[in-house]
Amino acid sequence: MAKINARSPYYVNISASNLTQVDMELYVYTGTQTTDRTNLFQLTSFAITENVTFEIGEIVRDYLLQTFDGDYETLNVWVDYRTKNYISGVAGSFSSYTQLTGFDGYGYYEDEANPQNDSGLLQSNNIIVKLDDAPAVIPVDTSKTSQVTYEKDGELVYTFAVTGGVYSDKQIKYVTNGVNGADTFEDRVIQDGGTFEDSACLQEFADDFTLFDFDTIYIDTDDGVIKLTVDNIQECKYQPFKITFVNKFGALQDIWFFKRSNETLSTKDEKFKRNIIVNGAYDTSRHQEKILTKNGKEKLTLNTGFYPEEYNEVFKQMQLSEACWIEIESKTLPVNLSGGSFSYKTVLNDKLINYTIDIDFAFDTINNIR
Structure with missing residues (x-):
């Protein structure tokens, strides 16, 4: 169709x-x-x-x-x-x-006119870079895809049969090796209705026992089999962040930022000068210049770590996206990418490809929703 x-x-x-x-x-x-x-x-x-x-x-x-x-x-x-x-x-x-x-x-x-994006795989990259032990979420067109297969060292570890349907919310299927929306062991416990109690022993367990391991994903589509290669990244020094955005296919897609991040706060206020005279004198502890309203906006600067050149197309689509979200402490928050330009990097020109982006949280710091 x-x-x-x-x-x-x-x-x-x-x-x-x-x-x-x-x-x-x-x-x-x-x-x-x-x-x-x-x-x-x-x-x-x-x-x-x-x-x-x-x-x-x-x-x-x-x-x-x-x-x-x-x-x-x-x-x-x-x-x-x-x-x-x-x-x-x-x-x-x-x-x-x-x-x-x-x-x-x-x-x-x-x-040209009436673009179709008619691949069964609803993303442009055939290499997936993700955090180790985080799910790989693969968007597929259910009308063009029949099966998704996970392999490790050439051996089958998991397969998922994709079925289409006549329902509008079943046209895109997000195939994952984990729990939908859960990126860590803690998230999976909470999503399952449990209570997470952290400890050094539990962290050691989580490091040793991850989601089922795989290095290759095969997507069976009407136009043939598409092979995806998975690169799992372990990051021990910095806090990784995941940005989810709507790509050119109209599907949700993830990009992980593994390296240094910086958070900043900018504030904006409205002031007025008031009369503080009382009976011919004034209290020096009172504000003559009084703040009427004040709020803040927070910004986060993220670094990707080293990515393959093939991801340039994914970063391009993220820059063109009108809807982006970030996951912080198990909360999904809306963000907007700031800055109006983006310079592509290549292995030939830059050797190692690392991108730095600024994102603005799409809400005021002080809750003023009325």
Whole structure:
């Protein structure tokens, strides 16, 4: 089934001899395909030189709300449309429905009109760099993928059968070797309803017993088998951070930052000068210049550690993403990437590739939600 990657325009073009007008009935909805078809848009356009073009991507995108609370799940939409042609001003019959799947993805300029991103694997990189003992979360298109297989030294350790469906929230499957949304042993205990009590003995246990080990993942898709190589990174000195973002396929994807981080706080206030005179005198301990309101914004500077050059495309998509989150102390918090430029690094020019990024927490430090 064709896709609409709604961050890019999606054009429906109709041409016919003596075409004067086209009506379109457009449905954008969630739930079960066809059965839950509601939310009708009626569009009309007059022909120019016997051609009519509708752009429906902008309408579709209004219904693609990306959220992330630590659990990997994406709600896509169904897009059904049919058209009626007017030939020399006389109305014909409606065509049969064209059925599409709406993704919050996009194409690049060189991908031309109506980009599809039609791979079963919904990420661009075939090398996965992750924290040791953290799950590898793999987004796949359930309409194009049948199985995901994990191997260690050429031996099978786990396999997962991917099934599609007619439900809008089942079009992307996040296959993982762990618990959805749990990156550490502590997270997995809490997600399972337990109470985590840390100790040196428990830390030693966690170091010795991790999630099932693997170094290769195979994705069986309609276009063949895709091989992913996994690089597990152990970091003992710095606190690693994970950024989750919406990539060009409209799927959630992770990037780990393993090295030094710095946190800063900037504040902003509104002041006024007040009268502190009382009976011809004033108290020198009182503020003449008084703060009316004050709040702060926190920023985090992160360093990736050394990454393969193939990850340049992933960092590009993170920079272009409109929705990013960071996990801190088992909480998923919204962030925005700051800075308007990004310089690509290569092995030839830079030898070892390390990126430094600044992120702004997407909320005020003092809770002022009213």
